[in-house]
Amino acid sequence: MRKALLGAAFAGALVVSALVGVGTSQAATSQPCDIYAAGGTPCVAAHSTTRALYGTYSGALYQVRRASDNTTKDIAPVSAGSYANAATQDTFCANTSCVITIIYDQSGRNNRLTQAPPGGFNGPAAGGYDNLANATAAPVTIGGHKVYGVFVAPGTGYRNNNTNGVATGDQPEGMYSIFDGTHFNGGCCFDYGNAERNSRDNGNGTMEAIYFGNIKVWGYGAGNGPWIMADLENGLFSGVNQHLNSGDPSISHRFLTAIVKGEPNHWAIRGGNAQSGSLGTFYNGVRPNVAGYNPMKKEGAIILGIGGDNSVGAAGTFYEGVMTSGYPSDATENSVQANIVAANYNTSGSTSGPAVGSTISLRATTACCTTRYISHSGATVSTQVVSASNTATEKANASWIVRAGLGSSACYSFESKNTSGQYLRHQNYQISLQANDGSSLFAQDATFCSEAGKNGQGNSFRSLNFADRYIRHYSNNVYIASNGGSNAWDATGLWADDVSWVVTAPWTP
Numbered sequence: 149m150r151k152a153l154l155g156a157a158f159a160g161a162l163v164v165s166a167l168v169g170v171g172t173s174q175a176a177t178s179q180p181c182d183i184y185a186a187g188g189t190p191c192v193a194a195h196s197t198t199r200a201l202y203g204t205y206s207g208a209l210y211q212v213r214r215a216s217d218n219t220t221k222d223i224a225p226v227s228a229g230s231y232a233n234a235a236t237q238d239t240f241c242a243n244t245s246c247v248i249t250i251i252y253d254q255s256g257r258n259n260r261l262t263q264a265p266p267g268g269f270n271g272p273a274a275g276g277y278d279n280l281a282n283a284t285a286a287p288v289t290i291g292g293h294k295v296y297g298v299f300v301a302p303g304t305g306y307r308n309n310n311t312n313g314v315a316t317g318d319q320p321e322g323m324y325s326i327f328d329g330t331h332f333n334g335g336c337c338f339d340y341g342n343a344e345r346n347s348r349d350n351g352n353g354t355m356e357a358i359y360f361g362n363i364k365v366w367g368y369g370a371g372n373g374p375w376i377m378a379d380l381e382n383g384l385f386s387g388v389n390q391h392l393n394s395g396d397p398s399i400s401h402r403f404l405t406a407i408v409k410g411e412p413n414h415w416a417i418r419g420g421n422a423q424s425g426s427l428g429t430f431y432n433g434v435r436p437n438v439a440g441y442n443p444m445k446k447e448g449a450i451i452l453g454i455g456g457d458n459s460v461g462a463a464g465t466f467y468e469g470v471m472t473s474g475y476p477s478d479a480t481e482n483s484v485q486a487n488i489v490a491a492n493y494n495t496s497g498s499t500s501g502p503a504v505g506s507t508i509s510l511r512a513t514t515a516c517c518t519t520r521y522i523s524h525s526g527a528t529v530s531t532q533v534v535s536a537s538n539t540a541t542e543k544a545n546a547s548w549i550v551r552a553g554l555g556s557s558a559c560y561s562f563e564s565k566n567t568s569g570q571y572l573r574h575q576n577y578q579i580s581l582q583a584n585d586g587s588s589l590f591a592q593d594a595t596f597c598s599e600a601g602k603n604g605q606g607n608s609f610r611s612l613n614f615a616d617r618y619i620r621h622y623s624n625n626v627y628i629a630s631n632g633g634s635n636a637w638d639a640t641g642l643w644a645d646d647v648s649w650v651v652t653a654p655w656t657p
């Protein structure tokens with residue numbers, strides 16, 4: 149009896165260790181792509197900046213490039229099958245900023261994602277390319293270990309137009325992705341999956357990608373969104389109908405598992421909470437009742453964060469995703485979901501920003517300016533020297549009430565201590581003090597996300613909607629600045645110091 153019980157416990161432990169993978173110090177034996185392979189639908193692309201998607205994978209997960217000297221570094225898992233070694237990134241990117249240049253393909257097919265080229269639409273970077281993601285903008289933990297996701301601000305995009313083994317025509321395929329279900333917008337189109345090889349709109353049915361967001365131009369589901377939909381080109385589909393399919397729910401788990409799969413005249417949308425529970429099926433049926441989508445004309449390129457024609461209006465965050473050859477069974481996907489839950493994604497506790505509701509002052513850390521604080525005079529915001537001998541008004545002008553971010557509660561907004569209802573916001577990249585007009589643009593422009601100070605002191609505050617820009621003082625004025633760029637305040641010299649602020653007790657409590 150005792151032997152039988154021990155045997156059962158051992159078998160159970162094996163299953164748990166196979167599922168948990170990155171949550172333990174042991175290498176995982178069965179990760180998502182092992183599960184897909186066992187189901188007869190192997191991964192043909194496997195992308196993640198957070199963990200290995202095969203139990204034996206120990207190669208590079210992604211590559212970062214730092215602004216200080218333009219050199220690059222590959223980031224690998226800490227061991228085969230495990231979580232990303234983000235400490236390597238932190239060391240490499242200390243005192244500067246980094247972008248994600250490559251998201252490697254773990255499937256062995258070299259279907260890596262790199263900076264998306266111009267297509268039907270140009271991106272904002274040089275030559276019409278899309279922007280690369282800020283490598284530190286999406287910190288999370290996996291199994292308690294700090295890792296980074298891919299933060300897609302509008303304008304950011306990755307692509308591979310020359311893939312190997314990805315479904316074309318009406319061939320069957322599946323895909324899943326893990327997104328931040330609280331980071332989305334109504335721009336076109338935060339996608340991950342199959343797209344055109346020439347970055348152009350080649351007509352209905354030339355794409356099959358997972359979409360996440362709340363755009364209502366094409367299809368939509370129940371409620372106000374966001375929804376998981378399928379981007380099939382010239383249409384985001386929530387089911388068989390062109391517009392409303394109420395079986396597709398609004399869904400916004402902080403960590404969201406999103407699935408789209410398709411085979412001849414059959415496709416499905418599935419999804420669930422990547423932190424717990426099982427998947428729901430939101431559509432499972434025939435191709436849309438709109439001409440051009442049956443049979444499909446998939447082209448087999450891979451996109452992340454953009455539409456098939458390089459539309460670059462969307463926002464979102466990506467942690468991991470795969471594409472398969474063949475139409476995965478629900479049972480296979482359910483096992484993948486169990487693996488994802490066991491991997492234990494969580495929000496990062498490491499971004500220690502100021503407490504919401506507290507009043508603070510923000511002191512510059514650049515050697516020139518360590519007695520200067522972010523202050524306002526009416527609408528004008530600058531750094532000012534403040535000391536005990538300043539007037540009460542000058543002290544209050546340098547004091548800020550920390551609010552939950554108007555555009556994201558994971559970040560912050562700073563309300564003036566002595567001008568209630570007015571917040572620091574950027575406009576044309578300069579920070580000023582303005583009354584909250586209730587618009588979503590104001591909310592975005594007035595929201596800043598805290599990271600460890602780029603020069604090792606205090607905190608740096610990243611703009612929510614311009615993810616490569618941080619609050620910076622330059623000639624004593626205050627901007628959102630990137631580390632290098634066309635504006636004077638984007639100068640690389642002293643950038644890390646100028647964007648680092650010490651949160652102090654307020655001059656006016």
Ligand code: AHR
Pocket residue numbers: 336337348349379380381382383384454455456457458459
């Ligand atoms: O299908 C929706 C979008 O329409 C595609 O992503 C894009 O290529 C086109 O603009």
